[in-house]
Amino acid sequence: VSFIPGGSDCSISFVSHVLGKVCVQGRQKEILSVLLPRLTDLTKSDCIWQRICWRLVECVPDRWMEAVVLGFVQRAPGADVLSRLLGNLVVKNKKAQFVVTQKMLLLQYSHTTAVLQNLLGYLALDSLRRTFLIKVLQELLETWGSSSAVKHSPPEQQRYISQAILICLSHLKEPEIESCRQELLTSMMEGVKCHLDSSLPQIRRLGMVVAESISSKINTDGPVLKFQYEDDDETRELKSLLLQTPPSGAVPGLPDDEKEKADAALPLVSESDEKSCTAAPVVPNEESDAELDSDDDLIPYDMSEDKELKTKAPLYIRDCIEVLTGCEDVDKWEATVKVLESLIRRNPAATREVSVELAKILLHLEEKTCIEGFAELRQRAQVAVLTTDPIPVS
Numbered sequence: 282v283s284f285i286p287g288g289s290d291c292s293i294s295f296v297s298h299v300l301g302k303v304c305v306q307g308r309q310k311e312i313l314s315v316l317l318p319r320l321t322d323l324t325k326s327d328c329i330w331q332r333i334c335w336r337l338v339e340c341v342p343d344r345w346m347e348a349v350v351l352g353f354v355q356r357a358p359g360a361d362v363l364s365r366l367l368g369n370l371v372v373k374n375k376k377a378q379f380v381v382t383q384k385m386l387l388l389q390y391s392h393t394t395a396v397l398q399n400l401l402g403y404l405a406l407d408s409l410r411r412t413f414l415i416k417v418l419q420e421l422l423e424t425w426g427s428s429s430a431v432k433h434s435p436p437e438q439q440r441y442i443s444q445a446i447l448i449c450l451s452h453l454k455e456p457e458i459e460s461c462r463q464e465l466l467t468s469m470m471e472g473v474k475c476h477l478d479s480s481l482p483q484i485r486r487l488g489m490v491v492a493e494s495i496s497s498k499i500n501t502d503g504p505v506l507k508f509q510y511e512d513d514d515e516t517r518e519l520k521s522l523l524l525q526t527p528p529s530g531a532v533p534g535l536p537d538d539e540k541e542k543a544d545a546a547l548p549l550v551s552e553s554d555e556k557s558c559t560a561a562p563v564v565p566n567e568e569s570d571a572e573l574d575s576d577d578d579l580i581p582y583d584m585s586e587d588k589e590l591k592t593k594a595p596l597y598i599r600d601c602i603e604v605l606t607g608c609e610d611v612d613k614w615e616a617t618v619k620v621l622e623s624l625i626r627r628n629p630a631a632t633r634e635v636s637v638e639l640a641k642i643l644l645h646l647e648e649k650t651c652i653e654g655f656a657e658l659r660q661r662a663q664v665a666v667l668t669t670d671p672i673p674v675s
Contacts (some may be wrong), residue, residue: 301345309352335368360402390441405452418449426472447522625665636670
């Protein structure tokens with residue numbers, strides 16, 4: 282890292298290529314365990330080194346960007362350090378933006394709580410990046426409130442999304458809460474219903490905890506939601522994500538023994554964070570039905586000033602399948618048909634998971650209402666599915 286001569290111009294694109302190539306070959310740990318501490322120390326008080334570090338990651342080719350960004354987020358000792366090292370990379374680079382705001386939050390769920398705090402804390406530390414924080418929260422709430430996601434996603438993923446929502450809420454400022462108060466309320470009402478309908482006690486508790494947290498954020502002076510449930514380690518840990526300021530991590534540059542002491546002062550991450558995302562589903566325990574009736578005495582929200590919202594098109598492939606196969610809402614069905622092709626092309630990984638099922642649905646799809654160009658819309662969606670996952674579909 283000390284190869285740049287003082288006061289002279291030079292290009293570091295070659296170093297960026299080396300960094301990207303090494304990370305994509307699975308050697309993130311070896312290179313970043315040496316590079317990150319050094320860069321952390323150099324950028325602590327030197328703005329020139331900060332610019333050099335930003336340039337280093339910006340020059341990584343897009344095909345290797347994911348491996349580099351993932352390595353930095355996982356190994357940075359805190360959100361403030363990550364902000365110094367990456368700068369506004371998510372604003373400048375579309376690939377990094379996708380990895381940070383989509384892939385690590387909505388498509389993966391094996392990262393630890395500390396990694397989530399790094400990631401979302403990084404978005405919250407700059408005014409340009411805070412727009413992504415709001416957008417991420419909206420998309421997380423969309424997934425959290427999706428009945429299809431609640432039914433078909435593993436409990437580990439739903440817990441991961443709940444953690445991310447609570448961390449996002451902990452970073453929101455009062456003006457931001459005020460600007461999206463109605464949207465938060467609507468998402469809370471839809472999401473808690475989906476979760477309370479679940480047969481798994483763990484999923485019901487997740488819904489209750491998140492709903493209580495959203496309610497406490499949007500009603501600081503008035504009555505808030507309060508459910509009755511068993512307050513175990515998981516629920517206490519989830520609540521702590523909302524109440525505490527996310528840790529900034531160990532102090533960079535400390536000797537190993539002092540760093541261990543600093544780490545010991547941070548909130549512990551539960552062992553469940555370390556489990557693989559392929560963990561077995563939780564087997565529901567027998568519970569008293571009385572627990573499900575704990576919200577009967579709650580004061581209802583005043584919905585008199587609610588504005589009628591236009592029908593929103595689904596944002597996820599699984600939601601499209603649910604609408605096309607069972608939805609009686611004609612407006613929603615029409616909106617789904619119109620956006621399906623673009624969703625398929627934007628989400629190839631999600632499409633491959635349900636490609637055969639989606640192709641069968643499109644093959645037998647009949648026109649429910651008069652849509653201009655329905656046959657063409659259906660054909661374009663079929664072509665999109667076929668080109669995205671040709672072997673199983675054909």
